[in-house]
Amino acid sequence: MTDVPQTYDETGAVVHCQLFYVNDSQQAQVESLQSLIAEHTLPIILDIEVATEKLTQRRRQQLSQASTQPILLLDNKDKLSWLSDGLSVAPEWDKLQRRVVSAGRKSELLLQAAKITSDSHVIDATAGFGHDSLILASTGAQVTMLEQQPLMALLLLAEQQRMSALPNWQKLMSRLQIINADALSYFANLEASTVADNATTIDVVYLDPMFPEDSYQDSKTGKGAKVGKHMQALHQLARPPTLDEERQLLSSVQAVVKQSMQGQGRVVVKRPQFAPLLADEPASESWHNEAVRFDGYFV
Numbered sequence: 001m002t003d004v005p006q007t008y009d010e011t012g013a014v015v016h017c018q019l020f021y022v023n024d025s026q027q028a029q030v031e032s033l034q035s036l037i038a039e040h041t042l043p044i045i046l047d048i049e050v051a052t053e054k055l056t057q058r059r060r061q062q063l064s065q066a067s068t069q070p071i072l073l074l075d076n077k078d079k080l081s082w083l084s085d086g087l088s089v090a091p092e093w094d095k096l097q098r099r100v101v102s103a104g105r106k107s108e109l110l111l112q113a114a115k116i117t118s119d120s121h122v123i124d125a126t127a128g129f130g131h132d133s134l135i136l137a138s139t140g141a142q143v144t145m146l147e148q149q150p151l152m153a154l155l156l157l158a159e160q161q162r163m164s165a166l167p168n169w170q171k172l173m174s175r176l177q178i179i180n181a182d183a184l185s186y187f188a189n190l191e192a193s194t195v196a197d198n199a200t201t202i203d204v205v206y207l208d209p210m211f212p213e214d215s216y217q218d219s220k221t222g223k224g225a226k227v228g229k230h231m232q233a234l235h236q237l238a239r240p241p242t243l244d245e246e247r248q249l250l251s252s253v254q255a256v257v258k259q260s261m262q263g264q265g266r267v268v269v270k271r272p273q274f275a276p277l278l279a280d281e282p283a284s285e286s287w288h289n290e291a292v293r294f295d296g297y298f299v
């Protein structure tokens with residue numbers, strides 16, 4: 001991890017965040033953020049302030065540099081973003097509208113790999129900004145989104161709430177369930193419980209774990225994915241798993257899908273195109289373009 005403020009902690013310690021809002025009419029939005037934190041028992045304490053100066057790019061840089069805590073901004077359109085190194089990052093699901101509307105197996109490699117239908121239940125175990133979850137949910141499938149970082153989980157929950165107010169998005173939003181949890185413990189618990197305890201089936205589990213920041217492109221040819229601002233920001237928060245964690249996660253996820261689907265399920269793993277296999281485990285089938293690869297494990 002680089003430049004990680006001390007308030008971040010993988011042991012589940014409380015995260016103190018500064019929240020700036022821009023005008024007094026936003027009290028209701030601030031309260032609803034507090035309610036989301038309480039309802040989902042997110043270990044986050046907000047130190048709330050109204051921004052007295054205009055939040056220009058220069059001011060954002062200053063705030064980022066001066067603070068040891070993560071900073072959240074509630075802008076004048078009530079969009080919640082995280083100020084990471086002076087750059088505001090947010091899920092911004094509305095920007096994916098065209099992609100979501102036209103998403104299908106032809107246009108989305110992820111959907112070719114996942115092969116889901118509107119009856120499916122998918123767990124996106126590494127939700128991040130939720131972009132891949134939206135593509136998965138565009139099929140009509142139910143998507144459970146796991147995100148280990150409380151700050152990211154809050155951004156996702158706030159975005160779900162904001163987008164649920166837009167009539168065109170309501171159905172899709174109702175198919176998303178966001179949970180602040182570590183996938184390793186979540187699947188270990190599921191694995192330990194009996195089939196009877198697990199009422200809902202899990203057709204597909206999708207994994208897009210962090211990958212070392214300098215390894216998205218092939219070192220010789222320079223080919224591969226560019227690291228966008230969302231991924232750059234995530235690298236401040238989360239680290240790539242160790243080989244041991246990769247093995248534990250993949251085997252526990254495979255066991256749960258196998259138990260649920262008895263040979264009809266799959267685990268799909270996203271990797272940069274030239275990246276090694278997750279946990280060094282050979283895939284049943286892979287799909288790739290010039291930037292990314294999806295490895296499918298049929299279980």
Ligand SMILES: C[S@@+](CC[C@H](N)C(=O)[O-])C[C@H]1O[C@@H](n2cnc3c(N)ncnc32)[C@H](O)[C@@H]1O
Nearest residue numbers: 126127128129130131132147148182183208238
């Ligand atoms: C590469 S990003 C995923 C990006 C995502 N696919 C998207 O479309 O925005 C990985 C995310 O998974 C989260 N993550 C990593 N390991 C996790 C785990 N064991 N359990 C839950 N979330 C995890 C990280 O905090 C990060 O937000």
